[in-house]
Amino acid sequence: MSEEKPMHRPKFRWEWNINTIAVLIGFASGLVAWGWTLKELQSGRQVNSQNIERLDLRLTKLEADARRLDNHELRLGNVEKQASDAAAAMRAVEGTLNGLAADMRVTREILQRLEAAQRGREP
Template sequence: MTDGKVATPPKYNINTWINLTTLVSIIAGGGYAWAQTNSDIDELKRWRVAVEGRLGNADGKIEERFKVNEVELRKLDNLSYRVTVAEQSATSISQAIKELQITASGQSGDLRVMREILQRIEAAQKQR
C-alpha cells in the first residue's frame, strides 16, 4: 500500500509572499524607470537639436551683423580720413587767403603811392 507518506502541499509562509511581491515590484519599477529614462533622453535629444538649430541661426545672424558693422566701420575710417584731409585743406586755404590779404594790403599801399606820384606828375605837367 502506501508508505505512510502523504503528499502534502508545500506551505508558503508570509515572508515568501512578501519577498516575491517585493521582487516583482522591483523588477516592474526598474522597467518603468528604464522606460522613463529613455523617454527623457529622447526628449532631451530633440530639445538639443531644436536649440542647436536656433543657435545656429542666431550665430549666422550675428556673423552677418558683424560683417555689416565691419563695412560700416571701414566707411567711418574712410570718413575720418576724408575729414582730416578736408581740415588740412581748409587750413591751407585759410593760410593762402591770409597771405593773399597781406599781399593785397601791400599792393593797396603801393597803388596809393603810385597814384600820388601820378597826381604829382600830372600836376607838374599842367603847370608847364
C-alpha cells in the first residue's frame, strides 16, 4: 500500500481579500453613520428644547395680552354703560328743563297780566 504522509497544519497567510476589505469598510462606515445619527438626534433634541422654550414664552405673553384685552373689554363695556346712563340722564334733564321753561313762560305771562292789571287800576 501506499505510505501515509503525516498531516500538517496549513500555514497562516496574511492576505487581504476583497470581501474582508468590503466588510471592514462597511463596519467602519456603519460606526460613522451611527455616530452622525446620534449627534443629529442630540442636536435635534436641543433645537426642539429651545423651540419649546420660545413657544412657552410666546404663549405666556399671549395669555397676558388676552387677560389685558379682557380687562379692556370689561372697562369699555362699563364706559359704554355709563355713557348710555349719562345720555338717559341728560334726556331726563332736558325733559325737566323743557318743563321748567314752559313753567317759566306761564309764570312770565301771569306776571305780565298782573302788572298790566295793576297799571290799569292805578290812576
